[in-house]
Amino acid sequence: MATTYRICPRSGLQFDTDAEKLMRWNAVAGVLALLLGGIMALGVILTRWPAVHLLPADQFYLALTSHGINMLLFWIIFFEMAVLYFASSTLLHCRLATPKIAWAGFWLMAIGAIMTNVAIFQGESSVMFTSYVPMQAKPHFYLGLILFAVGALIGCFVFLGTLVVAKAEKTYEGSIPLVTFGALTAAIIAIFTIASGAVILIPTFLWSLGYIREIDTIMYRVVWWAMGHSSQQINVSAHVAIWYAGAAIVFGAKPMSEKVSRSAFLLYILFLQLASAHHLLSDPGVGSEWKVVNTSYFMYFAVLASMIHGMTIPGAIEQAQRAKGYNKGLFEWLRKAPWGNPAFSAVFLSLVGFGFLGGISGVMMGTEQLNLLIHNTIYVPGHFHATVVIGTTLAFMGLTYFLVPVLFKREVLFPGFAKLQPYLFGLSMYVVALVMMGAGTLGVSRRHWDMAFAGSGMAYEWPGAAYLMMGLTGIFGVIAIIGGAGWILQVVLSLLFGKKLDDGETRSTPIPLTLPPQTGGHAAHVATPGTMVLALVFLVSFILYYFVNWKYLSSLWGMA
Amino acid sequence: MADQEERVPVMQQVLDNPFLLLFLGITVPTVLYIVWGVMEVANIAVAR
Amino acid sequence: MSAISPPAERIWWKQPIDKLEFTWIAIAFVWSLVMFVMMVYWHVAGGQNLSNETYKTTKEMFAAKAQAVVDKYTVRAGTAAEKEFPVVAPPAGSDIYLIGRLWDWWPIYELEKGKTYKLHLSAMDYMHGFSLQPQNINIQVHPNYDHVVKITPNQSGTYSIVCNEYCGIGHHTMVGRIYVK
Ligand code: HEM
Ligand SMILES: [Cu+2]
Ligand SMILES: [Cu+2]
Numbered sequence: 157m158a159t160t161y162r163i164c165p166r167s168g169l170q171f172d173t174d175a176e177k178l179m180r181w182n183a184v185a186g187v188l189a190l191l192l193g194g195i196m197a198l199g200v201i202l203t204r205w206p207a208v209h210l211l212p213a214d215q216f217y218l219a220l221t222s223h224g225i226n227m228l229l230f231w232i233i234f235f236e237m238a239v240l241y242f243a244s245s246t247l248l249h250c251r252l253a254t255p256k257i258a259w260a261g262f263w264l265m266a267i268g269a270i271m272t273n274v275a276i277f278q279g280e281s282s283v284m285f286t287s288y289v290p291m292q293a294k295p296h297f298y299l300g301l302i303l304f305a306v307g308a309l310i311g312c313f314v315f316l317g318t319l320v321v322a323k324a325e326k327t328y329e330g331s332i333p334l335v336t337f338g339a340l341t342a343a344i345i346a347i348f349t350i351a352s353g354a355v356i357l358i359p360t361f362l363w364s365l366g367y368i369r370e371i372d373t374i375m376y377r378v379v380w381w382a383m384g385h386s387s388q389q390i391n392v393s394a395h396v397a398i399w400y401a402g403a404a405i406v407f408g409a410k411p412m413s414e415k416v417s418r419s420a421f422l423l424y425i426l427f428l429q430l431a432s433a434h435h436l437l438s439d440p441g442v443g444s445e446w447k448v449v450n451t452s453y454f455m456y457f458a459v460l461a462s463m464i465h466g467m468t469i470p471g472a473i474e475q476a477q478r479a480k481g482y483n484k485g486l487f488e489w490l491r492k493a494p495w496g497n498p499a500f501s502a503v504f505l506s507l508v509g510f511g512f513l514g515g516i517s518g519v520m521m522g523t524e525q526l527n528l529l530i531h532n533t534i535y536v537p538g539h540f541h542a543t544v545v546i547g548t549t550l551a552f553m554g555l556t557y558f559l560v561p562v563l564f565k566r567e568v569l570f571p572g573f574a575k576l577q578p579y580l581f582g583l584s585m586y587v588v589a590l591v592m593m594g595a596g597t598l599g600v601s602r603r604h605w606d607m608a609f610a611g612s613g614m615a616y617e618w619p620g621a622a623y624l625m626m627g628l629t630g631i632f633g634v635i636a637i638i639g640g641a642g643w644i645l646q647v648v649l650s651l652l653f654g655k656k657l658d659d660g661e662t663r664s665t666p667i668p669l670t671l672p673p674q675t676g677g678h679a680a681h682v683a684t685p686g687t688m689v690l691a692l693v694f695l696v697s698f699i700l701y702y703f704v705n706w707k708y709l710s711s712l713w714g715m716a
Numbered sequence: 717m718a719d720q721e722e723r724v725p726v727m728q729q730v731l732d733n734p735f736l737l738l739f740l741g742i743t744v745p746t747v748l749y750i751v752w753g754v755m756e757v758a759n760i761a762v763a764r
Numbered sequence: 765m766s767a768i769s770p771p772a773e774r775i776w777w778k779q780p781i782d783k784l785e786f787t788w789i790a791i792a793f794v795w796s797l798v799m800f801v802m803m804v805y806w807h808v809a810g811g812q813n814l815s816n817e818t819y820k821t822t823k824e825m826f827a828a829k830a831q832a833v834v835d836k837y838t839v840r841a842g843t844a845a846e847k848e849f850p851v852v853a854p855p856a857g858s859d860i861y862l863i864g865r866l867w868d869w870w871p872i873y874e875l876e877k878g879k880t881y882k883l884h885l886s887a888m889d890y891m892h893g894f895s896l897q898p899q900n901i902n903i904q905v906h907p908n909y910d911h912v913v914k915i916t917p918n919q920s921g922t923y924s925i926v927c928n929e930y931c932g933i934g935h936h937t938m939v940g941r942i943y944v945k
Contacts, residue, residue: 213933247768284930290907291890291932319734330774331732334767340734344741351742352750373891373906374760378753382745404766411767412785414776418731425737429745433753439904440818440885440911442756448803450749456796463792471785472767524803525812531902532893532928599900601893601928605936609926612937613847613868616897616924669770681782688784695791702799706806712899714811714880714916728777763819763826763910 159251163667165660167405167562170667174255175245178262179238179563183556184651185266186234187644190549192273193226194640201637205630206607206623213605217282220603222273224285228544229304229387230269235552236342236394237262237311242563243339243397244318249669250327253317261310264303272300284603286384289360289371298361302354309350312343328669334411334418335404338397341421346390348429352382374441385432391544392462393424395506395551399469402503402551405558406494409476412468412684420468423461427453434518437527447524459519466511467691471684478682486686496575502554505582506547513589514542516698526705528715534604534626535596542589545636550582553643560647566654570646577646581639587632595625814903817912826886826910830861834871846872846941859884859912862925862940864892864905866932869925869940877944880916892938893929902928917944 162171171179199219202210211219245252252258274296275281281293319340322328332340356379362368400417403409411417433450436442453459477489494500517539521530530536560568568574600607600622607626609615730736773779781789807813837858838850850871854860856879863870865888875881885894887907894903903913927938 213936217930217933288891288929316734316738328770330770331728331776333769334771337731340737341741344734344738347738348742348745372757372908374757374909375754377904378757379750382750386745400767404768408766413779413781414771415779416781416785416789417767419727422731422737425741426744429741430749432745432749436753436904438814438902440816440906440909441760442753443816444807444813446752446756448800450753452800452803454748455800459799460789460792460796463795464789467788468785471782519799523799525806525810525814528812528814528901528903530900531904532895533900533902597900599895599897599926601895601926603930603935604928607936609936609939611934612939614845614924614939614941616926616939619898684782684784688788691788695795699795706802709812710810712812712901713896713918714914715901716811716813716815716914716916722775724775725777728775760818760820760909763821 159255161663161666162659163661163663164562165658169246169562170249171563172245172251172666173662174258175241175252176563178252178255178258179241181262182234182238182241183559183563185262185269186231186238187647189226189230189234189269190640191644193223193231194637194644196220196223196226197633198637199223201630201633203605204626205633206626208630209606214279214282216605217284217603218276218279221282221284222276225272225276228285229301232391232544232548232552233304233308233387234265236346236390237265237308239394239398239555240311240315240339240343241318243336244315244322247333247336248318248322248328249666250318250322250325251666253314253321257310258314261307261314264307264310266307268300268302268304268307270300271296271303275300286380287360288380289363289373289376292364295361295364298357298364302357302361305350305353305357308346312346312350315339315343326668327666331414334414335397335401337418337421338393338400341424342390342393342397344425345386345393345429349383349386349390352379352386356380356383374439377436377439378442381432381435382429385435386429388540388544389424389428389431391548392428393421395510395548396465398551398555399465399503399507400472402499402554403469403473403476406497406500406503407473407476409472412471412475416464417468420461420464423457426457428458428461430454431458431522434522434527437522437524438531444524451522451524456519459515462511462515463691466507466515466694467687469507470690471687474684474687475682486689489686498557498574498578499554502550502557502578502582505578506550506554509542509550509582509586509589510547511694512697513586514539514547516701517542517593519698520702520705523702526709528712529705529709530596532602533596534600534602535593537602538589538592538594538596541585541592546582546585546589550578550585553581554578556647560650560654561657564651565657565659566650567657568646569650569654573642573646577639577643581636581643584632584635584639588629588636591625591628591632595622595629598622598625600626815911815913819910819912821886821908821910823886823888823907826861826884827863827888829859829884830863830871833859833861838871839874842872851943854881856880858882861886862894863888864894864927864938865889867927867934867938869894869927869938872941872943874943874945875917877917877920880914883913883915885911885913890931891929892927892931895926895928896942897924897926899923904929920944
């Protein structure tokens, strides 16, 4: 069965028909998971909003388990599979290696996702997505996760296989594109992630069946987080790749330096996964040397890498804009950016929110001693809603606006709403993340049904400000859900009813990628002072916040 | 073109080799995080 | 070319780096080192470091040790608002044992300000989360491990221990207490 290739008339991209179909199905499966997770988010947020306190305790924990798993695992990883296929087959003008096996991977993921959801909704598996032992879920809860992971692993190998095919069949010259390199980083981290997941989930599954008597709780947390946190690092690599793609697609921006950006990805490959230790900083049993080396990504090398990406992407945009003549002052390039184009505004809000809210808070809480201040408080979900929601989810949403016409061949309905959507969803999520972090700074617990401690013999009374913050979490959480639901509705309706666009030419052989003719020397160099100013503002905020927390720590009870 | 003849620098060769990167990306965290961490947990003394 | 196409130059490793970009990398690198050194420095000079002293234990052994301290140093029976738990005032410097179980922290300790105690933490069933309020010190508590944390309360008052690791349907009722005189 020979594959065919379609040249998209709108983007000039070339799609292997098998790969294209896989991308569509993976993206749709991801959106379904997002829908389910979003409905659960409504239950969660309306319960944590003290004045509403909607669900009874058992349903709250069920909804929270489902929310965490569907959002963090199913939505993001399905979508990432689509990104991997896009970054390999499409960007390299190459056929997808072994499409049949890729489909097997997809179906394993789908069956696994359904199985785990069934287990959750049957009750008795409300163990949160972390499923810490010795709290036990039903066996099919773990089995579903294992199947999903195996399917995703297959997807990673198909991606690597496609890189091999492209090289062997010489569909491109020289090095792979930077975006593909970012996707490769994500795939490598994914392979480590999934292998760690197998090491811990398979014994846990056997334990739930009664074949293993006991699982050590510290060991579980060490190995589980090698999966749980590294899977977030897949997201980071993937959405950074998408930021680069967004800058390229919207502005035709060229990376400031291939060498710098790729080296930064190399630092991710080497060190990002060590950050799994962030979750064990307040645990007994692992020593300070281990904690310090791992939590700091060796020596903050992965933070260094993120700070590099955080500067080079806006820098590349600034260069492209200045080259177009938006040269006035420090910021004309930014003022004149296409703020009404959701593919741009989503990327920009994602980058800024990820850096300022997610990045700074993440480094603070990933500091060995400072972690004591916030471990298991709602600060933690505050932080990671800035990373996985503002960073990853918003970037994926922005990319989708680009993909609907290109990949699904439909016109986006309601373009007016599309202009607003990144702001509605993104900015309300900024507030949600901030107020959750605020409440967490005051001590409010995560995964906690009732901050008034109803029925407790010795209730503690949180300060009024904590209630205020949780109330704001509720209000802005609902707004964010509206923004997210609007996006789902818009995408689904566009896929169903949007104006059909023409397929473009279909061929039986791929057109190899050719490089544009080499112009002698380098293009005129453009400086990026505006980006540098933004970067310095970031750095100053970072330093201040970091040391404020040390000051706070130093006022606590002595501990040794 | 002249630069077609020039040898590709070692670092660029490393970055162009996905399987070498895969090897590094698995080995570093396995050794520093998992193996070291599991050994620490396995060596915790027993309370008397 | 842009980031979605292969680099235009066959050899991109030797391209010069933009001056501002390089400056930023240097600054970011220095800041990374500062943050790394801060953690190490705090181990030497800081007053709040989580202890690494941990032992494997059993639920029975840990419960027996806690019971022994309670038997020896209980000063009064708790009131109804204290769940009638024993209120225990061990001498400064001693080993004190706090049990986390579904859904209590047991017993209640009465400590002296400025004095140091060796607080042993362990759980009887699931994991629990020791969250001292309004201080906001948070420590993970595991079953079958005895985690020894030296604490020195620096302010008198009534402190609550909220459980902040999800431990089942009664998780939100799991609150304990420490008095500091
Ligand atoms: C759309 C609006 C969303 C709202 C209002 C929302 C709200 C919340 C809240 C309040 C919590 C904390 C509950 C608690 O610990 O008691 C939570 C937990 C969580 N959320 Fe969201 N969320 C949203 C979207 C997302 C998305 C898009 C993702 C992932 C991509 C996500 C991932 C998670 C995860 C992993 C948890 C942790 C669950 C756990 O502790 O087991 N959320 N969410
Ligand atoms: Cu508890
Ligand atoms: Cu609890």
